[in-house]
Amino acid sequence: MKLYDYTRAPNPRRVRIFMAEKGIEIPLEAVDLGTEAQFDEDFARRNPFRTVPLLELDDGTHISESMAICRYLEALNPEPPLFGSTPLEQARVEMWSRRAELTGLLHAADVVRNSIAFFADKSLPGVQGGSPQIEALIERGKAGLDRFFRAFDQQLADNEFVAGDHYSVADITTQVTIEFAGWRKIGIPEECQNLARWYQQVSARPSAKA
Numbered sequence: 001m002k003l004y005d006y007t008r009a010p011n012p013r014r015v016r017i018f019m020a021e022k023g024i025e026i027p028l029e030a031v032d033l034g035t036e037a038q039f040d041e042d043f044a045r046r047n048p049f050r051t052v053p054l055l056e057l058d059d060g061t062h063i064s065e066s067m068a069i070c071r072y073l074e075a076l077n078p079e080p081p082l083f084g085s086t087p088l089e090q091a092r093v094e095m096w097s098r099r100a101e102l103t104g105l106l107h108a109a110d111v112v113r114n115s116i117a118f119f120a121d122k123s124l125p126g127v128q129g130g131s132p133q134i135e136a137l138i139e140r141g142k143a144g145l146d147r148f149f150r151a152f153d154q155q156l157a158d159n160e161f162v163a164g165d166h167y168s169v170a171d172i173t174t175q176v177t178i179e180f181a182g183w184r185k186i187g188i189p190e191e192c193q194n195l196a197r198w199y200q201q202v203s204a205r206p207s208a209k210a
Contacts, residue, residue, distance in 0.1 A: 004029050004031050009033060014053075016210035018073065097168070097173050103144060104152070107144030108145060108177055152174060167205075
């Protein structure tokens with residue numbers, strides 16, 4: 001088993017944190033997105049979407065998309081349960097993980113991919129040219145992130161972790177979203193003290209070093 005990885009990208013980081021929380025060790029192979037190695041023929045054959053992370057199994061099967069990889073690893077290594085234990089916990093984790101991704105991570109991606117010169121003409125992941133940056137998406141992304149920060153601050157007013165009493169993949173996605181927004185110096189608003197408390201707490205976990 002092998003994980004194709006790029007240390008700076010947010011989605012591979014989600015998988016690495018998940019693996020660290022589980023105590024799973026999988027060999028990593030770097031795919032340098034900075035030199036567009038994801039478009040090399042050898043990698044594109046493994047993943048035609050040309051994105052990381054990508055998990056390669058011993059029989060040559062490939063699984064892409066960070067949460068699909070995490071679900072596969074969860075099935076193989078159920079403890080500790082990071083997708084929830086009971087049906088209600090699983091639903092809450094899924095709900096908040098999706099909210100973190102859709103209302104946070106995607107908005108951070110809009111800001112990053114439409115404001116950094118490196119992404120000029122390639123603002124869509126896995127696309128080599130032909131996708132120009134759209135300036136309006138920067139401000140829309142910033143507005144979306146502000147809504148994300150405040151909604152998750154409210155959720156954390158009465159919960160130790162994003163989806164309730166237990167650490168889960170919802171926390172991983174939320175943490176990575178905040179880090180990704182930081183690429184453009186967009187931080188947690190000063191008044192969002194619940195979110196700031198939580199972020200300090202999860203950042204102190206050993207898995208944060210993954």
